[in-house]
Amino acid sequence: MIEIKPEIKDWGEENREGIVHRLDRVTSGLIVCALNNETYKYLKNEFKDRKVNKKYLAIVEGHLPSETGKIELPLKRSESNRSKRAVAKNGRMSISEYEIINSTHKHSLVLIDLITGRNHQVRVQMEYLNAPIVNDTLYGAKRNDLINSFAICLHSHVLNFTLFKKNFSFKSSPPEFYNKVMEV
Numbered sequence: 493m494i495e496i497k498p499e500i501k502d503w504g505e506e507n508r509e510g511i512v513h514r515l516d517r518v519t520s521g522l523i524v525c526a527l528n529n530e531t532y533k534y535l536k537n538e539f540k541d542r543k544v545n546k547k548y549l550a551i552v553e554g555h556l557p558s559e560t561g562k563i564e565l566p567l568k569r570s571e572s573n574r575s576k577r578a579v580a581k582n583g584r585m586s587i588s589e590y591e592i593i594n595s596t597h598k599h600s601l602v603l604i605d606l607i608t609g610r611n612h613q614v615r616v617q618m619e620y621l622n623a624p625i626v627n628d629t630l631y632g633a634k635r636n637d638l639i640n641s642f643a644i645c646l647h648s649h650v651l652n653f654t655l656f657k658k659n660f661s662f663k664s665s666p667p668e669f670y671n672k673v674m675e676v
Contacts, residue, residue, distance in 0.1 A: 503529040513539050516612065518628070521548070521648025522664045531655065538653055539609065545652040546606040548614055549593075549666050551645035551673050552623040553633055555600050556592060563588045563617045567610050576630060577612040579620050586610040588617055596675055599626060603649070614646060626673055638672045645673060 500510040503526070508514075512524040512535045526532035538544050568583035570576040587607035594601040600623065604614055615631045618624050624633035626645035639645070647666040652659070 503532045512536055515648055518644045519646045520667050522651050522662055547650035548604040549647045549649045550602045550604055551626045552600050552618050554623045556623050560591045567616055577616045586613045601674055639669050
């Protein structure tokens, strides 16, 4: 039985009522929605204070410099394209750790642990490392015909957090097109 919560319209941002954090439109996977204002405020602070563990799966073009690594880059809005973010000395620090899960001659499947949560963080970091996310044409990738033009190979895969002294863990499998891209 589905319980309808019309009062959710009373908290959160306009047109995003109840939604605790953001994903880019082209990113698939998990998001958190709160069913009451107390939970909404608590979880917003947990995300802000970096107490939520966020892992993403990405397929990138080519290969990263090592099997595992830590990426620390300052990011800010691009001055040449307001839709993008860019690496800039006066930007806010973005931090991710990654591990290559699988690779083919063309692509790498990467598990990314987001330490910070900057806008377009993974997308900018992968472009900077010359391994843009598959189908992310905004950040230098080639168009991939296996994927709809409104999607990229970036997926919010795992979310772990504590809510009122209880631990929660959620996991979501990536879209089916990941297998096609990775030639599985």
